[in-house]
Amino acid sequence: MTTTHNGLGEPRGPDFQSAEGPHAAPPPQIPPALAGPKAPSRWGRIVGAGVLIVAVSAGTGGLAGWYAGGSGEPGTATVTRAAPAPDAPPGSLVSVAEHVRAGVVSVQAPRGGRTATGSGFVIDDRAHIITNSHVVAGASSVTVTGADGTRRTATVVGTDPSSDIAVLRVEPGPGLHPLVLGRSADVRVGEQVLAIGSPLGLAGSVTSGIVSAVDRQARIGGSQQSAVQTDASINPGNSGGPLVNSRGEVIGVNTAIAxxxxxxxxxxxxxxxxxxxxxxAERIISSSR
Incomplete structure (x- = not known):
């Protein structure tokens, strides 16, 4: 049995769109030989205790150490260390991630005794933030946390449940850098992308992948709509965060998974x-003025 849900930002993050079809793989069966013993033997308990003692000893720097030359005398090991890493070249995924993370925020929206969590990103110098409508729907208040750890109270400028887009606004300040928006017409299947957000509450997480499809039908905002499909790992809490290309341009708003x-x-x-x-977002901002 499968269930279809609408997005990525319920109290524990996004809901899921379950993969459907009669050929879903059954859960793997673990052979008895690999299932492990039902209870540890006396010797198993002793070995376990021994491992723990060795670890503690090594941590205290007392009895465990390196012995050089087979002489039995304590010595020091010589290991080869890499040279300091060079700065990431402009345009690399490392430099893109460093730049984009500064414009991504975590979103917390309490409602019904629980807190919905999601992500968002800054789009202009007035500190407007795009996120998903389902992340903030029905919230009594909304706060966002920037990459520098600063928490700010956010105003919900407006929401559009049909497209699952919402716009927030906070007071402009350091640590909030607008991201550049790309063009949907320029998105290509196979190009590298990064998904940035707060999956499972892990703020500033970056995952990589490619564009798998550019016009995939998916259930968004309660109806079937075209979406950008990606194999970059997206999980609960990513909802509302940006999907960016190798130039650091936002090409989509992460919203749902199968x-x-x-x-x-x-x-x-x-x-x-x-x-x-x-x-x-532009329509929501214009109508609020």
């Missing part, structure tokens, strides 16, 4: 195309 019942990411994630997200 999963087997009870599982996590299986490498099939969906993002709202950037052109649609930008159009909705």
């Amino acid at each position: 999963t087997f019942e009870g599982g996590g990411s299986i490498g099939v994630g969906f993002a709202i195309p950037v052109d649609r997200a930008a159009s909705v």
Whole structure:
């Protein structure tokens, strides 16, 4: 039995879109020989205790150490260390991640005695932030945490549940850097992408992959809509965060994943195309003035 849900930012992060079909793989069966003993023997307990003692000894720097030359005398080991790593070249995924993370925030939205968590990203110098509508829907208050750890109270400028886009606003300040929005027409299947956000509450997490499809039908905002499909790992809490290309341009808003019942990411994630997200955000901001 499978269940279809709407997104990536419920109290524990995004809901899942379960992979459907009669051919879903059954859970793996563990052979009895690999299942492990039912209870440790006396010798098993002794060995376990021995491992623990060795670890503590090594940590205290007392009895455990290196012995050089087979002479039995304590000595020091000589190991080869790498030279200091050079700065990441411009345009590398490392430099892209460093730049983009500064514009990504974690979103916390309490409601009904629980707190929905998601992600978002800054889009202008007035500190407007795009996230998913389902992340902040029904929230009594919203706070965001930037890459520098600063928590800010956010105002919900507006939401559009049909597209699952919401716009927040905080007071501008250091540590909030707007990201550059790309163009949906420039997105290509096979190009490298990064998904950045707070999966499972792990703020500033970066995963990499490629664009798997550019016009995949997925359930977003309660209806079937075209989405950018990616195999970059997306999990609960990524909802509302950016999917960026190797130039650091946002090409989508991470929103949903497909999963087997009870599982996590299986490498099939969906993002709202950037052109649609930008159009909705601009409309929300304009109507609030």
